[in-house]
Amino acid sequence: MVETAIENVAVAGEAEGLAVRRRRRRLGLGFWLPVAWIGLVVFGALTADLWPLPAPETIDFLKRAALPGTIGEIELAGQTELSEFRYLLGTDNVGRDILSRLVHGARVSLLIGLLSPLIGLLVGGALGVLAGYYRGRVESIVVASMDVILAFPALALLLAIAFYLGPSLPNLIFALGFLSVPASARVARANTLSLARREFVLAAKAMGASDLYILVREIVPNVLMPLLVFAMLLVAVLIVAEGTLSFLGLSVPPPTPSWGAMIEEGRELLDQAPHVTLIPAAAMCLTVLSFNLIGDRLRGLIDPRESRL
């Protein structure tokens, strides 16, 4: 009797271990491919200046809207003489190398897509944790003010900020960061609310720990993971938002390449040279999809463990 019980437990344990292992294996391609793509984009953005490519502003007047693989003569970055060069991804309407603009444009997308959520998560996360922990008046004020910001349709507010403050990289980072505060605060508050009632917080309180200690050592580490998952989705949303703005010509001003602007520039030749539009569009979609997939997998990873506790 006892033996079979032990055996059952052992079998169950083994099955569980197997399930965990299987889940980890399933994390596989759907997780690592997106990670690899983002790694590639980040690598491209960081090393954009080191590649044997023409500068993103260099124009080859003879090869406008050239197909991928066309060979032209152009000054490469850091050189003064013309040399033969193969445009791997072709050139845009004016004759600039698309690959070079793509890797330089990635900087804008990544800078905005990574820095703005950071602002949103720091400010919103702090507000949310405080609101969820202290409840009462603090919570009412935070929730009410977040509701007002959320009451504005995000794109309209974004356009307003871009219009009034003028489009520049710091302004955009600030504006998008500001817009991501309310949602981050919501996520942080919801998680804090359920955490604050848990036994380990109660235990810490019973031990006479100060609020600060409980917040920093007990609550924040536990809110971090759900916030991180949310951050992935936020990055995806903000890259789209920046793309939309630069598509409208309201992001970083022209000489700096950005994906949204590249998509817009190709629009007039959409029929004759679709690759000018579709290549940066594909890069943007893949990046957004990657962040979405990573976020989804991470959520799948933490949710079952959360519910088992």
Add this chain to the structure above:
Amino acid sequence: MRYLGRKLLRLVLVVAAVTTLTFLLVALLPGDIAYLVVGPTATPTEVEAVREQLGLNRPMLVRYGEWLAALAQGDLGVSLRTSEPVGEAILSRLPVTIELMLLAQVIAVALAVPLGVLCAYRQNRWVDRVVTLVGFAMISVPPFVMALVLIFTVSLRLGWLPATGYVPLSEGLWANLRTFALPALSIALIEWVALMRLLRNDMIVTLQEDFIAMARAKGLPAWRILLRHALRPSSFSLITILGLQIGTLIGGTLIIESIFALPGIGRLLLTGIFSRDYVVVQGCILFIAVAYVVINFLVDLTYSFLDPRIRVGGRDG
């Protein structure tokens, strides 16, 4: 009734806050709105003249009061470029935006409901996986990219529909719908995913209920169980989100209108931005924000009347 009162109070507060914020966006500008209006090449005297003409010299509180008073009479000011009253401009462009939103929602629901039901029924089978994957891919496409891809394939390569342009409803429903098809599709092909996921997840829960087992035991065909028994109790949150999405869509139509050259509110706002016409910008943003708040309020209200639990329970719901 107390619930309604609380909701109304909150509506009034949020509308007041939105109004003030819209005004402050102009008033608290670092730099000078007059500079923005005349452009970067203006001389100081020109700037001074514009400032005088727009009454920007007076204290902010006075301007705020006057603006509010005019607002209360439905006066949103007069466009700096076209001298058209902004209120009228918005109203004349409203039908286009509404038609676009409605069409997009109809298409999105038409896609989401059958696929959501199918995925719930075939949970974790290959149909479900494929639809989920396709959904993931589509939700990752920015609306303006979706619009360009549709223009490229459907109108440039296949030549089925016009790429841009607008035919008013008065010139025939068919011609009108042809110009709206691609813009509505560009929104719907992204929006349906969220609706489909929601319905699928709710339906999976419903399908585990006893009355479904009962219906199965009676030997009813699967489609009948799904459509007649399971769909209605599962569609509750779908309907709510559908309402709430109308609010989000107002923002989403902005860029679509500008790509397809539809004369809606979004295009009015963008034209205002590019011609540095701050009165138009202010009016449009205020209109969009208030419409958004009011629609969300109404949806909330309908929802709570449908489901008494909300009225009694949710304090912050």
